[in-house]
Amino acid sequence: xxxxxxxxxxxxxxxxxxxxxxxxxxxxxxxxxxxxxxxxxxxxxxxxxxxxxxxxxxxxxxxxxxxxxxxxxxxxxxxxxxxxxxxxxxxxxxxxxxxxxxxxxxxxxxxxxxxxxxxxxxxxxxxxxxxxxxxxxxxxxxxxxxxxxxxxxxxxxxxxxxxxxxxxxxxxxxxxxxxxxxxxxxxxxxxxx
Numbered sequence: 001x002x003x004x005x006x007x008x009x010x011x012x013x014x015x016x017x018x019x020x021x022x023x024x025x026x027x028x029x030x031x032x033x034x035x036x037x038x039x040x041x042x043x044x045x046x047x048x049x050x051x052x053x054x055x056x057x058x059x060x061x062x063x064x065x066x067x068x069x070x071x072x073x074x075x076x077x078x079x080x081x082x083x084x085x086x087x088x089x090x091x092x093x094x095x096x097x098x099x100x101x102x103x104x105x106x107x108x109x110x111x112x113x114x115x116x117x118x119x120x121x122x123x124x125x126x127x128x129x130x131x132x133x134x135x136x137x138x139x140x141x142x143x144x145x146x147x148x149x150x151x152x153x154x155x156x157x158x159x160x161x162x163x164x165x166x167x168x169x170x171x172x173x174x175x176x177x178x179x180x181x182x183x184x185x186x187x188x189x190x191x192x193x
Contacts, residue, residue, distance in 0.1 A: 004186045005029050008118070011072040014062040019160055020076060020180045027182065036062040036075065047081040048126040051113025056124045059115035072118040078179040080155040082108040088154050096156035097141055100166070104136040108155065112176045114185060123188055127181035129172030131159070136166060154179070 005028035013021055016035040024031045038061035042050050058075035080087040082103065090096040113126035149163060150156040157163035159170070159177050175182035 003027070004182060004189070007186070007189050008072055011074055012062075012069065014058055014073055014075045017076070017179055019158060019178050022160070023175060023178050023180050023182065032071070034062070034066070036065060040077075047079055047086055047109065047111040048113070048128065050086065051077045051079055051111045052115070052124055052126040053113070055113040055115040055126075056122075059117060059122065059124075063117065072116060074114065074116045076112060076114045076179055078110065078112045078154045080108050080110050082106075082155075089152055090150065090156045093145055093150075096145060096150045099156045100133075100136065100141045100144065100150075101138070103133040103155070103166075105133060107132045110155070110172075110177045112179050112181050114181060116185065116189075118189065121192075123185075123192065125181075125184060125188060127173060127176045127184040129170055129174070129176040131170050131177055132168040133166055134168045140166070 008029055010030040013024060013031050013033045014036040021031050021033055036058050038057045040054060042053060054077035055075045059073060062073055062075060087099060090099055107130050110129050110131055111126055115122060115124040144162060144166060147162050149158050149161045157166055159167055170177055173181055173183045
């Protein structure tokens with residue numbers, strides 16, 4: 001199966017996520033970022049449906065805002081499902097601390113949805129990975145919060161930075177945890193494109 005950079009040598013990432021951009025660039029893809037703004041409210045309850053719907057909504061917003069484009073356009077959304085609730089970005093340090101202490105010694109499901117306009121078709125799906133946290137004490141969490149890396153991150157951590165020190169192990173695609181299910185996108189494009 002051809003790799004993603006072969007199928008998508010250049011694309012527009014309709015996101016301001018530095019992590020997603022960096023991951024695509026690591027794969028050898030030339031990335032132009034152009035964030036889009038769309039309604040992020042939802043009534044669905046299944047996490048995979050929510051992130052796929054939000055990613056598709058972002059793609060629709062991008063296509064409406066930019067009617068003339070030729071490069072593939074990729075939109076993503078990531079949420080965490082933990083103890084029967086969906087968790088996005090924390091509002092402040094206090095909420096981030098509470099989230100990270102709750103995660104201590106436990107597993108959470110990370111869902112990343114994506115929508116891609118490619119070859120005049122829209123592809124959309126979601127992937128799940130399991131993230132197991134180490135046992136953390138309050139000082140571990142405070143030290144991490146001091147880095148400010150948690151700001152703007154679903155679940156208040158980033159595995160591609162110092163947040164990896166909080167993690168025991170991951171089951172699934174690391175890209176899904178970062179917010180971009182590379183393995184799934186590559187497989188689906190390889191099968192259908």
